[in-house]
Amino acid sequence: MHKSYREPIKLEQASVISQHHFDGEQHILRLHSPRCAQAAKAGQFVHLTVGPELALRRPISIMLADARQGYIDLLYKVVGSGTRILSQRRPGDSISLLGPVGKPFSVSQGTRLPLLIGGGVGMPPMIFLAHELRQHKQLQPFVILGSEVAFPFDLEPSQHLVDGLPDGVIACMPLLQQWGIPSRLASRQGFAGCHDGFVTDLARNWLDTLTADSLKQVELFSCGPEPMLQAVAQLAADYDLPCQLSLEEYMACAVGGCAGCTVAVTSQQQTRMQRVCVDGPVFAARQIYPDLFTTRQVNQ
Amino acid sequence: MTEPLLKTELCGLHMDSLIVLLSGCVGFGEEYTRVEGFSNRDVGAICLKGTTGSLRPGNAPHRIYETPAGMLNAIGLQNPGVDAVVDNILPTLDFSETRFIANVSGSTLEEYIEVTRRFDDSPIDAIEINISCPNVKEGGVAFGNDPAMSARVVEACRGVTDKPLITKLSPNQTDIAANAKGCIEAGTDGFSVINTLMGMAIDIESRKPVIGNNQGGLSGPAIKPVALLKVHQVYQVCREHNIPIIGQGGINSARDAIEFLLAGASAVGVGTALFYDPLICPKINAGIANYMRQHGFASVSDMTGCLQLNG
Ligand SMILES: Cc1cc2nc3c(=O)[nH]c(=O)nc-3n(C[C@H](O)[C@H](O)[C@H](O)COP(=O)(O)OP(=O)(O)OC[C@H]3O[C@@H](n4cnc5c(N)ncnc54)[C@H](O)[C@@H]3O)c2cc1C
Numbered sequence: 063m064h065k066s067y068r069e070p071i072k073l074e075q076a077s078v079i080s081q082h083h084f085d086g087e088q089h090i091l092r093l094h095s096p097r098c099a100q101a102a103k104a105g106q107f108v109h110l111t112v113g114p115e116l117a118l119r120r121p122i123s124i125m126l127a128d129a130r131q132g133y134i135d136l137l138y139k140v141v142g143s144g145t146r147i148l149s150q151r152r153p154g155d156s157i158s159l160l161g162p163v164g165k166p167f168s169v170s171q172g173t174r175l176p177l178l179i180g181g182g183v184g185m186p187p188m189i190f191l192a193h194e195l196r197q198h199k200q201l202q203p204f205v206i207l208g209s210e211v212a213f214p215f216d217l218e219p220s221q222h223l224v225d226g227l228p229d230g231v232i233a234c235m236p237l238l239q240q241w242g243i244p245s246r247l248a249s250r251q252g253f254a255g256c257h258d259g260f261v262t263d264l265a266r267n268w269l270d271t272l273t274a275d276s277l278k279q280v281e282l283f284s285c286g287p288e289p290m291l292q293a294v295a296q297l298a299a300d301y302d303l304p305c306q307l308s309l310e311e312y313m314a315c316a317v318g319g320c321a322g323c324t325v326a327v328t329s330q331q332q333t334r335m336q337r338v339c340v341d342g343p344v345f346a347a348r349q350i351y352p353d354l355f356t357t358r359q360v361n362q
Numbered sequence: 363m364t365e366p367l368l369k370t371e372l373c374g375l376h377m378d379s380l381i382v383l384l385s386g387c388v389g390f391g392e393e394y395t396r397v398e399g400f401s402n403r404d405v406g407a408i409c410l411k412g413t414t415g416s417l418r419p420g421n422a423p424h425r426i427y428e429t430p431a432g433m434l435n436a437i438g439l440q441n442p443g444v445d446a447v448v449d450n451i452l453p454t455l456d457f458s459e460t461r462f463i464a465n466v467s468g469s470t471l472e473e474y475i476e477v478t479r480r481f482d483d484s485p486i487d488a489i490e491i492n493i494s495c496p497n498v499k500e501g502g503v504a505f506g507n508d509p510a511m512s513a514r515v516v517e518a519c520r521g522v523t524d525k526p527l528i529t530k531l532s533p534n535q536t537d538i539a540a541n542a543k544g545c546i547e548a549g550t551d552g553f554s555v556i557n558t559l560m561g562m563a564i565d566i567e568s569r570k571p572v573i574g575n576n577q578g579g580l581s582g583p584a585i586k587p588v589a590l591l592k593v594h595q596v597y598q599v600c601r602e603h604n605i606p607i608i609g610q611g612g613i614n615s616a617r618d619a620i621e622f623l624l625a626g627a628s629a630v631g632v633g634t635a636l637f638y639d640p641l642i643c644p645k646i647n648a649g650i651a652n653y654m655r656q657h658g659f660a661s662v663s664d665m666t667g668c669l670q671l672n673g
């Protein structure tokens with residue numbers, strides 16, 4: 063049976079260190095929250111009280127955690143009243159934080175080429191995962207990020223060659239470059255150096271250059287809007303790759319108590335409603351989109 | 363450990379605090395224990411998630427949505443079925459921590475009986491009959507809004523258990539006091555007042571209800587005034603029979619809890635407020651103990667029904 067992740071969840075009064083604002087109502091919030099930072103793993107999230115105006119907490123993924131300095135970074139987009147209130151928090155403000163919550167990503171045995179695909183505010187878990195993967199010298203991650211508003215960082219030309227990509231797709235995320243991790247960007251907004259299309263186009267371009275042996279060492283990790291996750295799951299089905307997706311659903315408790323955040327998860331031909339907060343947010347693509355994978359088996 | 367002052371007895375259950383954690387908000391009693399600083403020992407009892415005869419997958423998303431001073435939920439009684447609860451979950455609970463109360467639901471009278479009987483043959487401390495769930499197509503609130511049917515369910519469950527039986531009443535009915543009266547005659551030992559109010563939220567872009575089930579149950583501070591009045595009304599019938607009420611609906615502070623006690627509750631339920639602050643119970647305990655000391659109350663039961671109506 064599927065086991066939920068059982069590490070302790072901390073409740074702490076975090077203080078805002080900084081909040082930076084970007085185009086498209088995107089914000090990067092740095093919180094001093096040493097206990098959460100100490101425990102956080104890629105794929106996990108925090109459940110925040112955005113302000114006194116709204117009582118129910120809001121879930122936001124952890125983009126980076128610095129255990130030594132005791133902070134975490136979040137990237138979020140204003141979509142409603144809660145995220146708007148959060149965007150008005152100033153350095154020094156105190157925010158109640160429950161976290162880290164959720165089952166993190168875990169790289170499968172035999173994976174050597176992790177492919178990370180993040181879209182929009184699904185980028186943060188991919189950035190955290192890339193940061194974790196760089197500690198493992200045997201892994202060679204490649205990150206593809208997509209956005210339909212300006213990326214919340216300055217673009218720079220990549221120094222890493224990646225096979226199979228269309229000419230001119232050279233822009234990358236500076237932070238990943240600093241970590242020695244190749245990345246590429248996609249958008250239909252015509253940003254310079256970015257692929258004019260979908261993240262999954264770039265993924266296919268790259269996967270098509272790999273030998274059969276190398277393909278066996280690829281594992282997909284993804285977070286982003288639902289249509290993108292479905293396209294990534296399709297990719298996993300087409301290339302027969304293991305694939306972990308990080309999902310979103312409306313939440314109340316975020317500790318597994320209310321069953322408010324469930325999604326349909328299929329394993330061994332049985333479909334169950336599982337909680338995104340503690341059974342996920344990371345799930346195997348084949349358990350979320352079983353139909354994509356069964357069609358493939360039928361075709362075989 | 364809670365204050366000795368807060369020890370109380372409810373339907374024969376000895377409780378270290380008058381706080382009861384409410385059904386559906388705390389899973390099957392272990393989920394919140396992962397939160398550092400949270401302890402089941404801070405509360406007098408925990409009501410487990412609504413349980414039915416067999417597994418129920420629950421409703422399609424979205425199941426919850428924040429509304430002004432509250433939230434809507436339509437979980438749809440997702441639970442693994444009574445056998446799994448009794449065989450797999452109850453053995454993992456530590457009954458020295460607190461009292462555990464089962465919450466029983468069903469689509470038919472027979473299902474209520476079957477689930478109650480199964481819990482009767484288990485270590486559970488008490489049984490709460492939920493005839494007020496607004497989120498299922500059959501049973502639930504459909505039974506609870508019909509006084510004759512409510513009494514039949516209580517009577518039938520009473521017939522198969524000697525454990526303390528608590529009936530959870532719906533606010534979505536015309537005369538809650540009359541219903542309570544019938545349930546007392548049918549053999550209930552106590553009441554939970556109130557379950558959620560029925561409500562809806564609409565997304566004006568998609569022009570659809572936000573909640574997958576279209577409608578949901580409203581909980582949280584928004585329903586507190588409604589709940590207080592219902593407790594006051596049910597207390598008028600309970601008083602003469604010495605039947606206790608677990609007052610609930612939007613309790614978010616010691617002050618809220620005290621209001622419910624004054625209105626006629628013997629214990630208080632905390633549900634939605636846990637989502638806001640998982641460590642709220644020790645704060646409510648401390649606040650009530652303070653109030654008791656300040657106002658010279660020697661026991662929780664002395665506060666029950668102390669409300670003085672305006673002339
Ligand atoms: C595990 C997880 C990680 C997330 N990580 C990020 C992130 O890193 N950056 C980011 O920008 N957003 C993230 N989200 C989405 C974010 O939680 C929502 O955008 C936010 O809750 C919207 O709140 P609001 O009050 O502004 O919007 P409103 O639409 O006014 O919210 C109303 C209610 O719906 C809920 N809600 C609305 N949209 C979502 C959603 N997509 N997911 C969950 N609940 C929602 C709210 O929490 C609130 O309870 C994440 C969601 C989950 C579940």
Ligand SMILES: Cc1cc2nc3c(=O)[nH]c(=O)nc-3n(C[C@H](O)[C@H](O)[C@H](O)COP(=O)(O)O)c2cc1C
Nearest residue numbers: 320384385386412435492557581582611612633634
């Ligand atoms: C998410 C959620 C799930 C619930 N599930 C149940 C349930 O299974 N059985 C039940 O009797 N009441 C259920 N309730 C109702 C609560 O137990 C409680 O009576 C109600 O929410 C009012 O209290 P509150 O305002 O403190 O939450 C649920 C409430 C919520 C918010």
Ligand code: FES
Nearest residue numbers: 316318320321339
């Ligand atoms: S949000 Fe309550 S179970 Fe996930």
